[in-house]
Amino acid sequence: MSDRPGRLSPDDVRHVAHLARLDLTEAEVEAFTRQLGAVLDHAAGVAALDTSGVVPTAHPLPLRNVLRDDEVTPSLDRAEVLAQAPDAEGSRFRVPPVLGDGP
């Protein structure tokens, strides 16, 4: 097993928050640096275990591809679904601009 990664820094926390699309306050960055560091310290025992040759388990059941007959069945009602959206237009979800300046 590889060595345990180094201690979590506030910059690591900011980077991870960006990956998670989660805006954090500076107070949250400080708190998470401390709290996540404590959880990762607790996980050090796991990181240090010799697991060479052990196959990882992603799932408790032997998963197989599940197929069904190609029959048309009812799906969710579009109007009912769109009624729950913060913003919709016609038959679509409406979002702020993805690229460049908005309309």
Place this chain on the structure above:
Amino acid sequence: MTTSALALAEDVRAGRRSAASVVEEHLEAIEAGDGAIGAFRLVTAERARREAAAVDAAVAAGRDPGPLAGVPVALKDNLCTRGVATTCASRILEGWLPPYDATVVRRLRAAGAVAVGKTNLDEFAMGSSTEHSAFGPTRNPRDPSRVPGGSSGGSAAAVAAGFAPLALGSDTGGSIRQPAALCGVVGLKPTYGRVSRYGLVAFASSLDQVGPLAATVADAAAAFEVIAGHDPADSTSVPDPVPSCRGVLDEGVAGLRVGVVAELADGAAPDVAARVAAAAEALAAAGAEVSPASVPAAVHGLSAYYLIAPAEASSNLARYDGVRYGLRVDGPEVTAMYGATRAAGFGPEVKRRIMLGTYALSAGYYDAYYGQAQRVRSLIIADFAAAYERFDLLLGPTSPTTAFPLGERADDPLRMYLSDVCTIPSNLAGHPALSLPYGSGDDGLPVGVQLLGPALAEPVLFRAAAVLEGSGR
């Protein structure tokens, strides 16, 4: 109100009582008592009255109203109910009306049960005390200064307070069993895949499972029989037929090999450990062969779980982005909208887990943390398999302590996580486990003992639980 669910259903089916009167009585109990407990997020009184009337109409017309006819049930508020608010105790889903019912909700209704409301939980089921609800905590009916456990704390409290004889919860790392233990009720986490997860809002998909909480073992068995079974809408659901659990409750434990798991009992408080020892003696007195057992890798369960579950959660919770449902906080462009929406919508514990999970999955750390945790999961499964060559079932505590005071662990995540140390191994293995009340601790509060079995061993767990329930505690 201590009448069992099955006794109520029997009366309703036989026409001795109306479902309407049963439901009204429980709605009154909620109205009178829930202000002090906070078990419910939402009470669906009018809907419950309509459903009760439909049950009574079925009885009057001579139709079979189902095995749970007229039984009030409380639903954890992470189970989707069509047209009825489902919040997961999170601001990010406040006001959301699901466009479909969870399979378990449909099955309960088809069995004649009547949903009376949605119960409080730790936000997105992440917690062990129900203090991480965005809408305030639930209190333990046995002592309102204490937590009910979590994350299904509202469901456990609803049953313990007599607001509903039956409730559904979800269990990812102990979220049915630990609150059941702390509130003094019966709780079952079924085998992974035994109960459909369709319509259960996902937390950690390889660990989540829906199960019942009830005042009696027989009631829990009846509810399990109703909700279990294959569902084409959940590709991980097990196709095997569901064996009778109610039918084997009086078969006893003579000849059954029971192992008392050293690794689970080690961390328990002395008063809790004493109740586990008493349960072992009671099973032995009933004819079981009881001896010590070991699941060595279980000691690494907690650390592996707090890498695997947050990793899966960080992926599952990516869907709350202000696009399709729930909260949106506007921004000049879409990524700014995502970041602001998620910052405003998620509470501190959910943010903590998303951060932890994203870190464990990120480039450079994936193998050291997530990959390693998955290998440790394999070690735990192998150790359980070895134990089940020698034993039919295993015994241990459910929670290391009785219910703790509100606020005691709220600001210490790691200490809170340790509440789940005895329950997590079953989730990692995908095995069933049942908690039932077995006396009380030095503080007079309920102690839960936990019965663990291999995959699909629910009938054996119920048999042993029935023996313990009848052994005088």
